[in-house]
Amino acid sequence: MHLRKPYLLLGCVAIWILLGRIFQGKNTLQIDTYENTSFTAFVGRKALDLRGNRTESPAFIYVFNPIRGAIDGFVQLIRNLISVPAPNSVIPIIGWLGVVGLIAFAVFATSQWRTALLSVSLLLACGALGMWQYTMDSIAMTLAAVLLSLAIGIPLGIWAGLSDRVLKIFTPFLDLAQILPTLVYMAPIALIFMIGAASATIATMIYSIPICIRITSHAIRNLNQSPIEASESMGSTQKQTLTKVQIPMARQMIVLGINQTVMAAVSFVVVAALIGAPGLGKPVIEALIIRNVGQGFVAGFAVVFLAILMDRSTSAAAKRQTSFIPPTAKEIKRKRIILIGTGLLALASVFISRTILWAAVWPKEIDISPQVARIANNATAWILDNLYIFTVGFKDLISYSILNPLEVQLSASPWYVTVAMIVALALIIGGLRTAILAFVLAMAIVVSGLWYEAMLTLTQTIVGCLLTMIIGIALGIWTGRSDKAERVLRPFLDAGQTLPAFVYLVPILGLFGPTRFTAIVTGIIYAIPVVVKLVCEGIRAVPHSLVEAATAAGSTTRQIITKVQLPAAKKTILLATNQGLIYVLAVVVIGGFVGAGGLGYLVIVGNSKPELQGKGLIAGAAILLLGVIFDRIMQAGARRSA
Amino acid sequence: MKALLTRRSAVVTVVIAAALVLSGCAKSVNDSAGEASGDCGSWAIAMHAWGGYTASAQVVAEIAKKELGCTITQTTLDEGPTTYDAMEAGTIDVLIEDWGGGRWKEWLDRGAVVEAGENGNVGLIGMYVAPWMVEKYPDIVDSKNLNKYADLFKTADSGGKGTWFEGPAGYTTIGEKMVSANKLNFKVIFSGSEAALVDGFMKAEANKTPFIGYAWQPWTLHAKIPNLESGHVKFPANDWTDAAAASGLTDYPSTPLIKLISKKLNDSNNPFTTLVKNFSWTNGDQNGVASDLESGMTAAEAAQKWIDANPDKVKAWLGK
Numbered sequence: 001m002h003l004r005k006p007y008l009l010l011g012c013v014a015i016w017i018l019l020g021r022i023f024q025g026k027n028t029l030q031i032d033t034y035e036n037t038s039f040t041a042f043v044g045r046k047a048l049d050l051r052g053n054r055t056e057s058p059a060f061i062y063v064f065n066p067i068r069g070a071i072d073g074f075v076q077l078i079r080n081l082i083s084v085p086a087p088n089s090v091i092p093i094i095g096w097l098g099v100v101g102l103i104a105f106a107v108f109a110t111s112q113w114r115t116a117l118l119s120v121s122l123l124l125a126c127g128a129l130g131m132w133q134y135t136m137d138s139i140a141m142t143l144a145a146v147l148l149s150l151a152i153g154i155p156l157g158i159w160a161g162l163s164d165r166v167l168k169i170f171t172p173f174l175d176l177a178q179i180l181p182t183l184v185y186m187a188p189i190a191l192i193f194m195i196g197a198a199s200a201t202i203a204t205m206i207y208s209i210p211i212c213i214r215i216t217s218h219a220i221r222n223l224n225q226s227p228i229e230a231s232e233s234m235g236s237t238q239k240q241t242l243t244k245v246q247i248p249m250a251r252q253m254i255v256l257g258i259n260q261t262v263m264a265a266v267s268f269v270v271v272a273a274l275i276g277a278p279g280l281g282k283p284v285i286e287a288l289i290i291r292n293v294g295q296g297f298v299a300g301f302a303v304v305f306l307a308i309l310m311d312r313s314t315s316a317a318a319k320r321q322t323s324f325i326p327p328t329a330k331e332i333k334r335k336r337i338i339l340i341g342t343g344l345l346a347l348a349s350v351f352i353s354r355t356i357l358w359a360a361v362w363p364k365e366i367d368i369s370p371q372v373a374r375i376a377n378n379a380t381a382w383i384l385d386n387l388y389i390f391t392v393g394f395k396d397l398i399s400y401s402i403l404n405p406l407e408v409q410l411s412a413s414p415w416y417v418t419v420a421m422i423v424a425l426a427l428i429i430g431g432l433r434t435a436i437l438a439f440v441l442a443m444a445i446v447v448s449g450l451w452y453e454a455m456l457t458l459t460q461t462i463v464g465c466l467l468t469m470i471i472g473i474a475l476g477i478w479t480g481r482s483d484k485a486e487r488v489l490r491p492f493l494d495a496g497q498t499l500p501a502f503v504y505l506v507p508i509l510g511l512f513g514p515t516r517f518t519a520i521v522t523g524i525i526y527a528i529p530v531v532v533k534l535v536c537e538g539i540r541a542v543p544h545s546l547v548e549a550a551t552a553a554g555s556t557t558r559q560i561i562t563k564v565q566l567p568a569a570k571k572t573i574l575l576a577t578n579q580g581l582i583y584v585l586a587v588v589v590i591g592g593f594v595g596a597g598g599l600g601y602l603v604i605v606g607n608s609k610p611e612l613q614g615k616g617l618i619a620g621a622a623i624l625l626l627g628v629i630f631d632r633i634m635q636a637g638a639r640r641s642a
Numbered sequence: 643m644k645a646l647l648t649r650r651s652a653v654v655t656v657v658i659a660a661a662l663v664l665s666g667c668a669k670s671v672n673d674s675a676g677e678a679s680g681d682c683g684s685w686a687i688a689m690h691a692w693g694g695y696t697a698s699a700q701v702v703a704e705i706a707k708k709e710l711g712c713t714i715t716q717t718t719l720d721e722g723p724t725t726y727d728a729m730e731a732g733t734i735d736v737l738i739e740d741w742g743g744g745r746w747k748e749w750l751d752r753g754a755v756v757e758a759g760e761n762g763n764v765g766l767i768g769m770y771v772a773p774w775m776v777e778k779y780p781d782i783v784d785s786k787n788l789n790k791y792a793d794l795f796k797t798a799d800s801g802g803k804g805t806w807f808e809g810p811a812g813y814t815t816i817g818e819k820m821v822s823a824n825k826l827n828f829k830v831i832f833s834g835s836e837a838a839l840v841d842g843f844m845k846a847e848a849n850k851t852p853f854i855g856y857a858w859q860p861w862t863l864h865a866k867i868p869n870l871e872s873g874h875v876k877f878p879a880n881d882w883t884d885a886a887a888a889s890g891l892t893d894y895p896s897t898p899l900i901k902l903i904s905k906k907l908n909d910s911n912n913p914f915t916t917l918v919k920n921f922s923w924t925n926g927d928q929n930g931v932a933s934d935l936e937s938g939m940t941a942a943e944a945a946q947k948w949i950d951a952n953p954d955k956v957k958a959w960l961g962k
Contacts (some may be wrong), residue, residue, distance in 0.1 A: 032818045033830070033832065051727060051748075052752060055730075190724070194728065194731050194733075195719055195724050195727065195728055195733075196728070274720075276717070276724075282718055285691070286718065388845075396798045399798035399799065400798055509837060509841055510841060513838075513845065514807060514833040514834065515797075515798075515831075516799060592832070592834050593811075594833070594835060595799075595807075595832060595838050596834070597832045601832045604834065605811040607720055607722075607811075607812075608721060608722040608723070608812030609812070610722065610745055613723070
């Protein structure tokens, strides 16, 4: 007899709860936060040895230290150019006016004047917020990381686009890099390359290269095959076909890949400050630590402006209309004259920025940051005063009704019960292979000795994901069905995706206090935009004929949503859930900063206490394992349901 | 790749290249704005992100810049191993306040960092209840009575026990050991950052809600909650005579705060080395500058205010 899946799942959960109740408190593998297991102590000793070896071991002398030196030098070069005083000088090589002029010209030449105008206003806004130098530092860091990422990512992407075998080897790494929460790999990188610009650049590259590879290989793979075949049949060599046919045809898509690489690097600006990157992340993190909401928002706005600037200027270049009517000789001449004219203007601005002080260093008088900070502080204070009662009530409601029972279930059950149940769920949802993978990874967490903390983090992630999906699906359906709603929500979703989580961590801390719930809410805010966008896309992709047929048959709006649109968009919604879970996990771990405990706290404490360093590194690995387990189960589930 | 380079991007490249050439040869404002820097050289001070540290470091930085003509970079980074590594690598020269009680030993033994004496501040760490509770329950500041009040501290997060808010991740914390050594019915919640603790104490005092958390001296929160010290809970002192007993830590020891400098700075023996080695001030000095910082002054302004008010101390540090 074939049992239906939902009943199997329900049965599983019932058995889980029952076993959890019976064996509650046994074999939970809980150890004191400040205790090491022999394994974590071992890793910690190795890490300390590694630090000591920096000046002696050949791997450092011949490999890591030169890499660090080269990248540091590269970043410093760009910083000298636009942000920090060049050697033997008190100003950068190009002053602020010159930077504005050059960027305006570059954007104008590659897209259109409207985008150039937007770019200039965004840059000036960053300056007016008193963040000019931090912004330039961030641009320098981003530029360095993006150039290096492209230099590695585009060739690898083309290779993966041409060869199936290469793509097959790359895919697991690309998947892994997308699940990896940023907080996790920064500690090991800093261990090898030390705190500073080099570590931050490498961490950024790990995050952005996979995106570049993925899109480039996709671009090469999805080309119209007939021109390629034509070129081959005419006797072109493989190299000729690649450079004369495939790459030019894939150009637009590759530029889109550049855009996505830039955006990935920009989204790293704040996190990178945790390992000593210069730039806008610095004031954001400082604001968190000294709890200055206003300062956090001022710097956060500058991050958002920078992100918009980078996004619009690169995506406009990708989308530039290529007209099919060839321009007349007169038009070409006119365009050239304009281009040369504006180019000369840009050069003039650089010249002025090197000769006149007001154009070299951003004038101190133009600084609206105190006012902006005051407004942000007042608004936050008002919200805190008036909403605190409600938010605390809401927090307690969720804590007692969902969070605590789930935490007891996951962390107070014996580890073997929970592992068995995770494997059972993986078997039912994803099949045998997923189940074996889940078993191996779960056992790795058990062996690492951090099972208890992993369960705390898992609890917070599940609750966060649950709430994200409730809100995200509702908003996604709304925006999917109404263009007006999409227009209204879109700016908020875009801002939410670029605003660093650290910026809203502090106000949320004010609303919910130092608790697990603060971490959960931060995760929800971070994850909602991507979930809403995916669900919206899924709803919009449902064929009109289906909806029209249902309407003609006299279905109500509710019936159309629940009986037609949601079932048809099931696969997208499952994928959205998966993304939601991964996003929440990535941010819940920074909740370690605000009282959430769990694996995130161990990562943070491992960074600052030498004796717990091993535990911190292992905690990072455990976060990754958790992410992979759930990513695999959900992906398999989504594949099967399709 | 040639196909990616359209004519437009070629023009852009030319303009940017021209800008670079131009910037190489044009007369720059440097010549007019260049400041004469003394023989002090350029040094990097580690900035840790708590108010007290900022106060000490900024005062040293301002004196070094204005009196000695040094070029000072201030780099924000994590305390502990991160900073010691940076000092070993030569990117940081001064660490003005370390609470870690010898955790730099590995680096010291390798000769990567050098101890530069105490900075005059004495770190007192302890567990504090919100001061309003002391008025209502006077005997709460004796650790023996804490269990009697444990129910008051229950929250949704503490699993039926009292909530014990532990200090930030990088700080010296022994909460779990204190709870078990003193047999307390409390659960340790890792508040994770200073912001979380400030938030907790401020709200507890404003709304008269129960709160027990990690706090220390010198700290700017004392300026915001003037009677905070009255909430300091007294625990039995550690018995250091017996190693086994000492491992069941019952309270925090007080810590003289230490300055560390890089080997390079120590060896160079220039005026800045003297300044850093001589620098020493009281908890009161530091709290003063730090609370100016809290009330919205910039670090440079707050430091300058103190320097102007204390010329004698500054002179003594400079060895004049």
